[in-house]
Amino acid sequence: MASPVNPQRVHVLREFPHTNGTVLYWMGRDMRMEDNWALLFAQSLAIRYRMPMAVAFVLPPSFLEATERSYGFLLKGLQETEQLLKKKNIPFYLLPGTPEKVIPKFVQQHNVTKLVADFNPLNIVDQYKISVADKIKISFYEVDAHNIVPVRMASQKQEYGAYTLRPKLHRLLPEFLDEFPPVRKHPFDWNHTVLVIDWQKLQKSLTIDRTVKEVEWIVPGERAAEKCMVHFLSERLNTYETDRNDPIKNGQSNLSPYFHFGHLAPQRVALEVIKLTGKDIRNIVLTDSNGSSDNRGNEAALLEELIVRRELSDNFTFYNKNYDSFEGFPQWAKVSINEHRNDKREKIYTLEQFENAATHDALWNAAQQQMVYTGKMHGYMRMYWAKKILEWTPAVEESMLIANFLNNKYELDGCDPNGYAGVAWSIGGVHDRAWFDRPVFGKIRYMNENGCKRKFNVDEYVKQMRIIAEQS
Numbered sequence: 001m002a003s004p005v006n007p008q009r010v011h012v013l014r015e016f017p018h019t020n021g022t023v024l025y026w027m028g029r030d031m032r033m034e035d036n037w038a039l040l041f042a043q044s045l046a047i048r049y050r051m052p053m054a055v056a057f058v059l060p061p062s063f064l065e066a067t068e069r070s071y072g073f074l075l076k077g078l079q080e081t082e083q084l085l086k087k088k089n090i091p092f093y094l095l096p097g098t099p100e101k102v103i104p105k106f107v108q109q110h111n112v113t114k115l116v117a118d119f120n121p122l123n124i125v126d127q128y129k130i131s132v133a134d135k136i137k138i139s140f141y142e143v144d145a146h147n148i149v150p151v152r153m154a155s156q157k158q159e160y161g162a163y164t165l166r167p168k169l170h171r172l173l174p175e176f177l178d179e180f181p182p183v184r185k186h187p188f189d190w191n192h193t194v195l196v197i198d199w200q201k202l203q204k205s206l207t208i209d210r211t212v213k214e215v216e217w218i219v220p221g222e223r224a225a226e227k228c229m230v231h232f233l234s235e236r237l238n239t240y241e242t243d244r245n246d247p248i249k250n251g252q253s254n255l256s257p258y259f260h261f262g263h264l265a266p267q268r269v270a271l272e273v274i275k276l277t278g279k280d281i282r283n284i285v286l287t288d289s290n291g292s293s294d295n296r297g298n299e300a301a302l303l304e305e306l307i308v309r310r311e312l313s314d315n316f317t318f319y320n321k322n323y324d325s326f327e328g329f330p331q332w333a334k335v336s337i338n339e340h341r342n343d344k345r346e347k348i349y350t351l352e353q354f355e356n357a358a359t360h361d362a363l364w365n366a367a368q369q370q371m372v373y374t375g376k377m378h379g380y381m382r383m384y385w386a387k388k389i390l391e392w393t394p395a396v397e398e399s400m401l402i403a404n405f406l407n408n409k410y411e412l413d414g415c416d417p418n419g420y421a422g423v424a425w426s427i428g429g430v431h432d433r434a435w436f437d438r439p440v441f442g443k444i445r446y447m448n449e450n451g452c453k454r455k456f457n458v459d460e461y462v463k464q465m466r467i468i469a470e471q472s
């Protein structure tokens with residue numbers, strides 16, 4: 001079978017002449033059966049060489065600042081994926097431990113001769129892959145199943161901003177925005193024992209923070225993700241451009257937790273949106289939604305966020321390994337922040353005060369409460385929230401640590417390139433330009449409550465979040 005996967009999606013980490021055995025897809029970032037280029041590539045290899053295949057997910061006892069909230073979402077999603085894979089005659093293994101220990105062992109015990117992993121630009125995942133590669137002597141491929149245009153293809157360097165990445169993505173979209181083929185029922189049986197997974201026992205064995213509980217407003221898993229997409233596209237896309245920046249309206253898609261856990265492919269959403277426009281992909285113009293193209297409107301605004309802004313975050317975290325620190329900021333921002341290091345801060349808060357939503361600012365506290373209690377702060381408030389952390393901490397290094405820590409701990413879509421890029425944009429001017437010089441912020445773009453008041457009903461937002469906090 002010719003591979004249905006564009007070879008440019010595949011990055012060869014190691015390759016050896018073919019030997020018989022089995023194929024393993026080490027599922028990481030893209031936890032779904034449908035619309036998954038990494039799974040499709042693994043299957044195409046297995047069919048070409050007439051080999052059985054399996055999927056394995058490695059469950060480390062902890063991952064960055066992830067809590068019971070995010071692990072619960074992850075495990076429930078995987079439970080569903082296990083069942084979907086089973087229908088395709090593909091067994092699923094859940095391997096507790098760290099990748100450098102469990103993957104080489106699995107490879108040896110199951111005679112794996114071809115290993116496929118999905119792409120993830122975060123440093124911790126890179127390190128996992130390097131240490132796995134050091135311990136195995138089989139072909140090892142990495143497939144970008146998360147981005148529409150694979151990060152290495154979109155650009156060979158860190159981009160300055162959306163305005164430099166957009167034309168590159170635009171040029172490559174017709175090549176990469178192709179329809180996914182279905183996964184086939186796998187024709188070669190897996191002859192090894194597949195252990196029954198005790199999901200509850202596994203969850204109990206994790207050494208994670210259990211104070212941050214799961215939330216009920218969003219259902220994990222690929223089926224729920226698809227429903228959420230269909231509902232958003234049919235009911236709310238028609239107001240997306242105007243409502244998405246209003247925190248008291250349900251104007252955003254709420255798809256980010258699904259993208260983060262890989263329950264839904266952004267490419268699926270892009271394909272569905274383009275179908276709605278009735279246009280050919282070649283005639284889709286990616287445009288800043290504030291721009292002046294004739295393609296403005298709800299669909300264009302969504303495609304801008306979903307494709308350009310999201311893929312810009314992967315570009316940033318892939319090419320800039322200091323994505324979570326001051327060293328990762330652009331030069332102009334570093335110089336400016338250094339000039340303002342000794343400026344007097346009107347307020348200073350500790351991590352504990354921030355975490356407990358105990359600042360003097362009711363609007364900031366409301367945003368923090370939304371994140372703590374619902375696991376998803378409104379997108380507009382995230383900018384205000386992070387910028388105030390810069391304003392109210394003694395040093396920029398501390399503000400980066402606090403913002404990333406809280407974002408990763410409470411947001412369902414946290415521990416993600418989008419989070420690191422969003423924090424670096426807010427605090428360090430990444431993907432932004434220099435603004436007027438002012439105390440503390442230097443030339444970093446400033447935001448204040450009056451600006452928010454001009455955009456939306458601040459009192460109503462504060463009231464809504466107070467009610468949520470009281471009921472939680």
Ligand SMILES: Cc1cc2nc3c(=O)[nH]c(=O)nc-3n(C[C@H](O)[C@H](O)[C@H](O)COP(=O)(O)OP(=O)(O)OC[C@H]3O[C@@H](n4cnc5c(N)ncnc54)[C@H](O)[C@@H]3O)c2cc1C
Pocket residue numbers: 244252253254255256257259260305306307309310311313377378379380382383386407411413414415416418419420421422423425426
């Ligand atoms: C300080 C800060 C922290 C952030 N932390 C995260 C995070 O941890 N995880 C995360 O996924 N996003 C993060 N964002 C980006 C953005 O706020 C969220 O992606 C968005 O609010 C998610 O909600 P939604 O899916 O309903 O968005 P929608 O408006 O419906 O957008 C659809 C999709 O487009 C993408 N998108 C939208 N806005 C952005 C953006 N500004 N940058 C990159 N991609 C975008 C996301 O994939 C999103 O799911 C952060 C932004 C800032 C300023």
